[in-house]
Amino acid sequence: MKRDDFLWMIGGVQGSGVDTSANVFAKAAASGGLHVFGKREYYSNIKGEHSYFQVRVSKDLIRSHVDTVDMLATFEEETIFRHALEVRSEGAIIYDPDQDPKRLEQIPTIEANVRATLSSELSKSGLSSEVRGILELARRRGVHVYPVPYNELLKQVGAKFGETSLSTLQRMLNVMAVAASYALLSYDENLVKDAVRRQFKSKPKVAEMNVEAVGAAYDYVEQKFDGSFRYKLSPSKTDEVRLFVRGNSTVAMAKELAGCRLQTYYPITPASDESEYLEAHAEIELDGSAAHENPQAGEVAAMGAKGNIAVVQSEDEIAAVTMAIGGGLAGVRSSTSTSGPGFSLMAEGLGYAGMNEVPVVVTLYSRGGPSTGLPTRHEQGDLRFALYAGHGDFPRLVLASGDLEEVFYDTVRAFNYSERYQTPVIHIVDKALANSDATLPMLDLNRVKIDRGKLVKGPITDGVNGEYKRFVHAPDGISPRPPVGTKGAVYWHTGDEHDELGHITEDPTNRDQMMEKRMGKLEVADREIPMEERLNFFGPEQADITVVSWGSTKGAILDAMGWLKEDGISVNFLQIRLINPFPTERVKSLLSGAKNVVGIEMNYTGQLIGVLREQTCIPVDQLVVKYNGRPMSCEEIYDSLKSIHEGKAPKRIVLRHGA
Amino acid sequence: MALKLSDLKTTAHNDWCPGCGDFGILNAVQMALAEMNVDPSSTVVVSGVGCSSKAPHFIKTYGVHTLHGRSLPFATGIKLANPNLEVIVEGGDGDGMGIGAGHFVGSGRRNIDMLYIIHDNGVYGLTKGQASPTLGLGMKTKSLPSPNMNQGINPLLLAIACGYTWIARGYSYDVRHLKDLIVKGAKHKGFAFLDVLQPCPTYNDIQTKEYWAGEGLVDSTGKQQPRTYKLEETGYDPVVHSDDEAEMEKKVQQAVLKSFEFGDHTPIGVFYQNEFIPTYEERIAHKSPSYKTNPPAAQQIAHEDGTPLANIRKLLEELRVT
Numbered sequence: 001m002k003r004d005d006f007l008w009m010i011g012g013v014q015g016s017g018v019d020t021s022a023n024v025f026a027k028a029a030a031s032g033g034l035h036v037f038g039k040r041e042y043y044s045n046i047k048g049e050h051s052y053f054q055v056r057v058s059k060d061l062i063r064s065h066v067d068t069v070d071m072l073a074t075f076e077e078e079t080i081f082r083h084a085l086e087v088r089s090e091g092a093i094i095y096d097p098d099q100d101p102k103r104l105e106q107i108p109t110i111e112a113n114v115r116a117t118l119s120s121e122l123s124k125s126g127l128s129s130e131v132r133g134i135l136e137l138a139r140r141r142g143v144h145v146y147p148v149p150y151n152e153l154l155k156q157v158g159a160k161f162g163e164t165s166l167s168t169l170q171r172m173l174n175v176m177a178v179a180a181s182y183a184l185l186s187y188d189e190n191l192v193k194d195a196v197r198r199q200f201k202s203k204p205k206v207a208e209m210n211v212e213a214v215g216a217a218y219d220y221v222e223q224k225f226d227g228s229f230r231y232k233l234s235p236s237k238t239d240e241v242r243l244f245v246r247g248n249s250t251v252a253m254a255k256e257l258a259g260c261r262l263q264t265y266y267p268i269t270p271a272s273d274e275s276e277y278l279e280a281h282a283e284i285e286l287d288g289s290a291a292h293e294n295p296q297a298g299e300v301a302a303m304g305a306k307g308n309i310a311v312v313q314s315e316d317e318i319a320a321v322t323m324a325i326g327g328g329l330a331g332v333r334s335s336t337s338t339s340g341p342g343f344s345l346m347a348e349g350l351g352y353a354g355m356n357e358v359p360v361v362v363t364l365y366s367r368g369g370p371s372t373g374l375p376t377r378h379e380q381g382d383l384r385f386a387l388y389a390g391h392g393d394f395p396r397l398v399l400a401s402g403d404l405e406e407v408f409y410d411t412v413r414a415f416n417y418s419e420r421y422q423t424p425v426i427h428i429v430d431k432a433l434a435n436s437d438a439t440l441p442m443l444d445l446n447r448v449k450i451d452r453g454k455l456v457k458g459p460i461t462d463g464v465n466g467e468y469k470r471f472v473h474a475p476d477g478i479s480p481r482p483p484v485g486t487k488g489a490v491y492w493h494t495g496d497e498h499d500e501l502g503h504i505t506e507d508p509t510n511r512d513q514m515m516e517k518r519m520g521k522l523e524v525a526d527r528e529i530p531m532e533e534r535l536n537f538f539g540p541e542q543a544d545i546t547v548v549s550w551g552s553t554k555g556a557i558l559d560a561m562g563w564l565k566e567d568g569i570s571v572n573f574l575q576i577r578l579i580n581p582f583p584t585e586r587v588k589s590l591l592s593g594a595k596n597v598v599g600i601e602m603n604y605t606g607q608l609i610g611v612l613r614e615q616t617c618i619p620v621d622q623l624v625v626k627y628n629g630r631p632m633s634c635e636e637i638y639d640s641l642k643s644i645h646e647g648k649a650p651k652r653i654v655l656r657h658g659a
Numbered sequence: 660m661a662l663k664l665s666d667l668k669t670t671a672h673n674d675w676c677p678g679c680g681d682f683g684i685l686n687a688v689q690m691a692l693a694e695m696n697v698d699p700s701s702t703v704v705v706s707g708v709g710c711s712s713k714a715p716h717f718i719k720t721y722g723v724h725t726l727h728g729r730s731l732p733f734a735t736g737i738k739l740a741n742p743n744l745e746v747i748v749e750g751g752d753g754d755g756m757g758i759g760a761g762h763f764v765g766s767g768r769r770n771i772d773m774l775y776i777i778h779d780n781g782v783y784g785l786t787k788g789q790a791s792p793t794l795g796l797g798m799k800t801k802s803l804p805s806p807n808m809n810q811g812i813n814p815l816l817l818a819i820a821c822g823y824t825w826i827a828r829g830y831s832y833d834v835r836h837l838k839d840l841i842v843k844g845a846k847h848k849g850f851a852f853l854d855v856l857q858p859c860p861t862y863n864d865i866q867t868k869e870y871w872a873g874e875g876l877v878d879s880t881g882k883q884q885p886r887t888y889k890l891e892e893t894g895y896d897p898v899v900h901s902d903d904e905a906e907m908e909k910k911v912q913q914a915v916l917k918s919f920e921f922g923d924h925t926p927i928g929v930f931y932q933n934e935f936i937p938t939y940e941e942r943i944a945h946k947s948p949s950y951k952t953n954p955p956a957a958q959q960i961a962h963e964d965g966t967p968l969a970n971i972r973k974l975l976e977e978l979r980v981t
């Protein structure tokens with residue numbers, strides 16, 4: 001397979017600016033018109049443990065990460081030990097020669113088994129267990145190793161600014177590593193400097209020092225290693241307006257646009273970033289600009305009114321979901337965001353919302369389970385739970401997005417569905433999306449429509465004796481919905497079975513009617529929701545292999561399909577997005593002629609594949625799963641589909657790559 | 660037009676046991692709402708699950724009967740979404756201080772402008788009389804197989820510790836006094852907590868109506884002495900009169916001491932009142948000034964044609980790279 005892209009990686013101790021450097025690297029590439037896909041891997045730890053970032057860049061559209069590292073930028077020893085051997089032959093490692101004598105045994109944060117493997121590998125090759133040893137091993141494998149004396153360069157930079165404290169200067173190590181990388185690639189220095197300025201926008205002095213550091217690194221690399229690294233990276237002109245976004249904030253922006261005005265949360269990785277973004281942007285600009293000629297909007301703007309979202313950090317996730325339901329009862333688009341452990345606590349609340357026909361959106365960031373599991377790692381293990389959480393039968397919609405663009409539009413749809421069908425909607429966003437940063441074509445806000453369903457904006461005029469039938473039977477099972485607090489009449493809510501007024505009753509006939517009313521709404525949703533919102537089908541109608549998957553594996557599958565096509569293997573791909581109600585008939589017809597159906601999922605059991613079998617009676621021929629907490633790479637999918645095509649693969653393939 | 664007591668009654672079937680203290684509380688709530696002349700459709704009574712939590716069905720305002728232990732967060736969501744509503748929360752002692760204890764703490768810290776009434780009967784009525792969190796250690800009410808193995812909590816002391824800014828106790832058979840407390844609590848700016856001694860004739864055969872009336876407790880003249888007395892009749896001043904820290908501390912300490920009186924000499928009335936602590940609504944408005952004039956429920960979010968009203972172009976512009 002051939003690759004036109006470049007994978008850059010940086011590692012370091014958590015809290016030491018690894019994130020910043022990756023951000024600067026990615027933005028410098030993105031503003032040069034390159035496509036960027038970034039992936040962050042970190043331990044459940046705040047300071048001291050290792051974390052790393054991979055940034056993949058390309059002139060062409062890319063949607064996933066790859067396993068082969070083209071360039072590894074480091075500024076401390078642990079990253080060198082952990083990742084030096086992941087760099088491909090002809091690739092590059094940038095490092096600080098001061099680290100040469102550091103020994104493997106002196107790094108407490110490296111797990112014993114990793115240490116043992118490395119040491120035996122080094123001693124087999126007759127090398128010392130020092131940084132210089134592992135780098136020699138990399139060299140023998142064809143990797144170019146570039147020593148950059150950061151501290152010396154930093155001192156020169158410091159001198160210009162009258163800064164002599166080495167510890168202050170060392171805060172720029174990360175930016176130096178980025179600059180040295182770009183210098184080796186002969187990338188436009190100004191783009192790097194601009195990215196640095198943007199990163200430190202709020203601290204101009206820091207920005208200028210860092211810009212100077214970029215210059216120093218460029219000068220050094222150009223003098224010392226001029227042209228020695230063969231791979232070059234150059235900007236690519238584009239007319240496309242692009243954004244560089246992260247999953248969490250994409251959800252947050254979409255919530256504000258969708259009209260979500262109450263967000264509750266209890267802190268949990270990887271969900272809280274979204275709520276924090278909302279809290280930081282709690283005042284919402286309202287449209288009154290020329291973009292809309294609607295006179296009503298003009299009025300709003302003229303009054304200078306702003307919107308706002310109330311963000312509440314609750315005492316636990318039970319409170320988070322029930323507060324959001326309270327908001328829904330009062331007619332406000334409300335949501336909560338969480339991940340597995342928090343979602344487990346929300347089960348009873350979801351049932352209440354289902355029973356009382358309350359719109360509420362739960363954004364479920366899927367991470368490694370069960371229990372606390374792999375708190376900062378990736379998995380798609382919560383699908384079955386999202387479909388069934390809660391006792392008894394009640395309707396819910398479950399939606400799973402495959403990439404950041406879908407995340408944006410699906411977030412808005414989640415609110416539309418929840419108000420239209422007056423029931424909870426669970427929107428699954430994988431950790432791999434929540435924490436990945438990528439370039440994205442400018443979002444088309446004109447595509448976004450708000451549908452509030454049968455919301456009644458008071459007052460209630462058809463109450464009888466001051467009482468209103470909130471749960472009145474309707475042909476489609478969906479009753480008009482004046483929120484709690486609407487003037488004119490009153491009604492009740494209860495988690496008990498209830499009559500049209502909302503009063504408790506155990507009458508069997510009423511029970512049948514109400515159960516059928518509620519559950520029937522799913523059939524209405526099944527009829528109404530357009531297929532393009534429910535699934536995607538990529539590739540030729542007939543293919544050697546038909547992949548069925550969901551969520552964040554989308555990008556890697558699409559990228560791998562491109563490579564397989566070059567090898568003459570045709571693959572098509574059914575991505576299911578609305579998992580409940582399941583698009584049964586369409587899925588059946590799409591899969592009816594499939595030669596070889598392969599399920600691909602980031603969980604142990606193949607949860608979607610189970611749902612598929614349950615809904616359509618279609619079994620998959622082969623299953624590719626991964627559950628080590630690291631997202632599937634495009635190569636892994638490529639390799640497994642290739643071996644399936646060659647008839648060499650077992651029925652169940654477990655992918656195991658990842659650091 | 661003045662609201663009559665009968666306007667607040669519903670025809671929903673009431674299945675409380677005859678003589679249940681819940682009736683007194685229900686009456687007092689309805690009397691208070693009538694006296695306050697509320698608009699029933701701008702009033703919401705929120706409850707949890709238990710005998711007492713059925714109350715909303717009998718009151719003709721909006722009623723939200725929720726989940727066991729979760730009345731407070733539901734009510735919080737409703738009130739924050741629409742701060743113009745009068746929100747009253749009702750529920751049992753098990754509901755509020757057992758399964759819902761975490762929310763009890765969280766709500767005190769937030770100080771949302773609502774009133775929370777606990778029907779304190781010492782038992783889990785609806786599940787047939789198990790010990791509730793307020794039942795004392797070693798007490799054996801009717802349906803307990805053996806004496807209570809847990810220590811009882813002091814709801815007032817807990818409320819003080821959590822930061823409630825209005826704290827009172829009432830008695831369900833002193834309906835007028837209870838009605839006055841409900842009116843005061845509802846009018847209080849901030850989170851008001853009202854613990855109500857509520858006899859459960861079916862399961863609590865210790866803290867009965869007769870017990871509170873003074874059965875077995877006689878003074879030197881041989882006259883039966885009621886076990887409750889009214890704080891206001893003793894010259895007790897619960898009010899924090901200035902935002903001076905020493906003043907607040909003094910009033911908190913006084914309430915703490917008072918909260919320990921229980922049993923033969925049980926105070927009812929207002930223990931503590933402090934309107935100098937900002938409400939949660941004020942804290943939100945401090946960060947988002949528009950919350951005050953344009954709270955979530957009042958906000959329009961879309962044009963007639965469904966186009967969103969929020970303008971996120973500035974946010975997107977910040978993320979633009981080409």
Ligand SMILES: Cc1ncc(C[n+]2csc(CCOP(=O)(O)OP(=O)(O)O)c2C)c(N)n1
Binds near residue numbers: 727750752753755
């Ligand atoms: C999650 C959950 N656990 C248990 C129950 C069963 N349950 C119903 S009411 C109740 C206790 C009610 O006691 P209390 O709150 O004091 O109200 P009372 O009936 O005494 O008024 C319990 C445990 C439930 N409904 N939900």
Ligand code: SF4
Binds near residue numbers: 679
């Ligand atoms: S069990 Fe007790 S609390 Fe429940 S209704 Fe009967 S008397 Fe009242």
Ligand SMILES: [Mg+2]
Binds near residue numbers: 752781
């Ligand atoms: Mg009780």
